[in-house]
Amino acid sequence: MTSDNNALQNTPNPRTIRMLSERESEILESWIENRVNSPDFRETLISGEEMTADSQSFLRAFVTAIANSNVEEMRGKEFNAIRRLLLDISEARAAQAFSPSETAFYVFSLKETLLPFLRDEYQDDPQILLDEVNKLSKGLDKLGSFIFVSTIKNRERVIRQQQQDMLELSTPVVQIWDRIICLPLIGTLDSRRTQLMMERLLERIVRSRAEVAILDITGVPTVDTQVANYLIKTVNAVRLLGSTCIITGVGPSIAQTIVHLGIDLAGIITRNQLSDGIRMAFELTRQKVVPINSATDSDAGTEGGDIDERVQSAHP
């Protein structure tokens, strides 16, 4: 019985619903006027038309939702439509750089607007007036906090997506030569980024049949034990594929750090300059770059010429 009572107490009076529907255009006008005149309204962010359209849909959905249900519980199917509408609004507003509190405030502001209309309706019955104000406030409070939370969630999603995009952008794999690829690393390496980088590098090695993969860390400010371990892991995984990994761009400060941390880079090929790494990569792939004039003479004298000396690269 108590729950029925409670439900009844929280369901708006049919008279209120009727009044809200009948005076919809007046309420809408007054609401928009209040919004536009309020000190925190930023007209640059949203067009008047858009706000009118949003507000009208919202007001209608609100009246429909509360017509037959308990405003305490915003879970019923009566509220599905208005929740969906709010999510759309919240998404659109997040994209327009509205803060979550601005969006919530928009919902709360309807309370103030409704007050004079309710007062009109229940002039002679202050008790009912109080009850109805209370019920509608409760409903709008719930919706306001709902949109606050969902705006924040939307923002988090946008940020996550951007992080993901940046991650992808920040790990390009460059084809340097036939069977030689290079992965220039720039910025701080965290575990997620390194993981993704390693996966991309390995997949690219297989796809392009790269015999040598150069990992250039010129743009990496510092190397700590964890980053060094990732690099070692990558080098080992590259070797398992049957390719060779060269780490280049190891400057004095990184070399010092590595030795101080006691990190063992035995078996890992490191070079100071990217160009040294590329030279090494040519050697490993049995290729050499020769000056154009001497291209013909230098052939004869090369030792070990019997083993697959394939490409002499010189461009006319």
Place this chain on the structure above:
Amino acid sequence: MSAFKVPILKVGDVLLVSIQSDIDDRAVVELQQRVLEQIERTSARAVLIDISLLEMVDSFTGRMLSDIASMASIMDAETVVVGIQPAVAITLVELGLELKGVSTALDVDDGLRILRERMKDKQRRRAAGADDWHATAGN
């Protein structure tokens, strides 16, 4: 599944082993045994194991690969494992299995080239009288 036998082909001096599907531990042990027997019977000088179709290599299979490489080496045959998938390589490293003593190559073509180079090297060293088995066993 245990009735299924991994085929071992001999092409020239090389034994070609291609593991086509996920096999159970018994089949792994049996494969190792058969490869060694084939080296002896056919006097193959090299073994190429293609695992490009294997979606998973755990410590048991990893150990089999290492063992074949070192045992074959004692029998004077070179081994190369080809076609390890990227995800498998990452997992092996995380598992702590770097297969240090095993030569690897990207695919069968590269694997055969490496084996040929190795065999040539070995011959040259022997021709020069510089052969000692320590030098070859380690690789």
Place this chain on the structure above:
Amino acid sequence: MQQQEINRIQIEDNDDVVRVRARVREAAARAGFGHVDQVRLVTAASELARNIRLYAERGLVEILPVRKGNRRGLHIKFEDSGPGIPDIKLAMTDGYTTSRGLGKGLPGSRRLVDDFEIESVLGEGTIVKITKWL
């Protein structure tokens, strides 16, 4: 943690270890794991299912998708009533083995997943639970 469908595999034979790998791969793909994570899960499951064969001969593997708040994941339980592990700390050390293996099974599979729990009572059996989150 909210549970969905449970996948049970009885371990009695070497074939069953292969079956565990196939089922874990399916479940991991269905749960939405990327390719590398699928391989990590399958490999960890293979190591732990083999441990059941090696030490207890028979046991039970349960695979279930899990959810905790907004996070989804895959949980796998390996249970046997074998001899149990006398020194878990030692067993979790890289390279330690009592079965002529590489000693990578337990410590290695722990590195492949996010959560790793092990309980063992001498003479009663061992339960290993692993979870990987999306």
